[in-house]
Amino acid sequence: MSADMAMEPDSVVLTAHPLQRVGAFALASLAGMAGPGELRGDVFQSAVDAMTRDLLATTTAARASDPAGFWLSASYLLWPNSKLNPTARGKQSPPERESLIKEWRSRPAPADWLRAPCAYCGRGACGWYGKVDIPLGASVAHRNTTARGQDGTPLCYACVACLWAFPYGASLSGGRAAVIHSWDDELLAALTRDAVERTKRDAVAGAAMAGKPGPYARELWVMSAVRAYSGLRVRAGLELLVLSNSNKEQLLATQELSQPVAQWLRTTVRDSDRRAGYPVLLAAQASRQVPGEAFLAKRLFARPAQVMDFAVGHLMDRVSETGLVPPETLKLAPLVNSYCIEVLTMDDKDVERVKELARRLAALLGRDSRPGPFRDFIRANSRGGNLHGWFRSKGVDWLLFPRPEGTAPVLLPVAEYRLLFEDDRSWSWRRLLVFAVLEALAEAGWEPKGSREELDEIKDLAGAAGSDREEEGER
Template identity: 75%
Template structure:
């Protein structure tokens, strides 16, 4: 095992192909047997005319992974199957000890068995490009186990669209499980032959990682990287993005809590757009801008307010997910989240004592574009003093600590959005059902739409 994600994925792929538990078990004859198995997969392409033919899976993959290798030379069409097999086996043969270069492996420091370039190492420089290596070197020195790992990593990758996508994590247990599953899928794809399946949807690779994380049964102790690469002559690409450990573990733990599990469909629906399905957008936001998950969920709830339903049913379903996300992923302090919920309870008590929709409308307006939430609190602070208050509530509607969260904290915008949601939840729990005209309810609907759009705009900033 080394510090290279590609080598690590490849090492676990070797273990999966060998049918053993860990890379440490791939030793001696086991390693030789796995390399022979991989070589036999490549040899299986020698009678294939082109990659689209049955049995051409690894020939097609070779243009992405090993361009200009012995598997896909320019003169391949003029070679006989025995000639092709001979060249492939020579390429994948273990170098004779007498010809080892006498330098350490660039990855692990053991004795290198040869110099390697682009036909073996993704994104590696060609051995013809002397200016990319140290003086006197003929490429990158690698030991046989490390180069075997690089040959094996494609089995632990999703190969589609001319690119390879890998999941990597420094959590070895997670990496072992995910690589083993991917190896099984790759072998199935190779055996099935060419397929004209449905075109992948938006953010398909991010969604692949999200579903793998959610299906994992143990605690995830490190972030999960999504690595997308191309080593072809047409495109050199290496793109990496990470699903942080807090959000990965939160996504995995949803199934452990019945209330979170029950609210997951509502969370997915809250993330969707006209072009992108909800779970795909949830995956993308979890990778790139985790705070947007909450922002868009609250915006969605506000967008569900209608002249017939002022308190959407999604409110109570989403509450356990959003509060846990704020604490566990966005690292909002527990005491501050509880402050917002307690303030929301006071606001719900104040708004709920009036069966008319007007006070609720004013609260939504204060949180919409151009709204004056500060002025609204000044006005309602007086009402809180004048009207009967629930037992055990403080005489001040907006204590100084709550004021600082909403108006002075670096996360003030997020605290305000959470407050809007918490007020809706508190009103739902109280069973508040206002009575008013259709015109009043329609106005609230329009204001809620504006407030929801404002949250989404804030999330994009």
């Protein structure tokens, strides 16, 4: 922060407070500016006045559900007991409501400013603030939460204006506010700008906020926003903050979408091969109750390893339906392979070792069209299967029978053995192996041919192997 800005009260300074940062970019968007650094003097005041006008539009609304009641409805979540929604509001005339709102949002006179620094930016504070203006802040009536002689938290007018502005950059639904925050300012600016436009449209349309969001709707909002981001690179992770400042519920829940996940999501739009496989990945994540896109968003936040588990499980489900290697395996390959390296941070050399092992196994299993070897491989990879014993048996076959030219004489070298049986993430390596074998068999165009009974047995075993993903995911 420059010395000039430190002395200029009508300028916005970014601080370490996530809601203040979101509010700063929201205020810039309301002013039609590229960023908070341009919010000075009259430009800053015009953005604050625009927010005040939005609140004044509620003065004619009898109820929060009225067309002009969007911000009145939001105020019970954001600013309980404020001068926008007093207990006696029903007895007040529109002019009385207007007077109270203007009083609340007006700038304190310089003569009344405090001799204390702003708790956020360190500049001179203009007043004491509490729960009405600071989400989840303590009420100014609770003197035991502040030092002697202080009636709340000291804030400058610019910082408190940012707190008033953050709801414009939020998703307001289900009685809660959801906010996307990132330390990547370029990303935060773009996502907040999109959120402000949506909030403004909802306010004009009088969209209700009482409706319950769909499954994992907030996580899906973040994922969709990241995929729609036009920047070249995501340089920091994202936080999803869900909060309620209402008198009925005091809530703050946070989740993090890591930078590798966010950047990988961007590639599912930019890279043509990954983009082609994305619908298959979504289908792999779905359940009877939850759409695949919503479940993918939730898993990317909470349990990224589950994404690969469910992708492999989906292919096993397809095998269980047909007894054949599903053709969508090849579409999924660019996504699964990149996900293992870029998100799950599997070493690319180890991934290549497993893929090379899969090619040897595919050569072994695809030697003829008998379904028996393929069936045994699936059984060995199901919960309770003896994969170690299967490798011991097939290692002998690999030595005794002709091998493809240029392949190693050892079916399971020591490095691959350690990944599959001794590594902390052995289950993930085994899931990758199953996928890579299906990928190699699909590339070769191999199909098992046998009796109805043999194919049905493959289906049953594949169904059991596919269900393992849920057990593993809940561990």
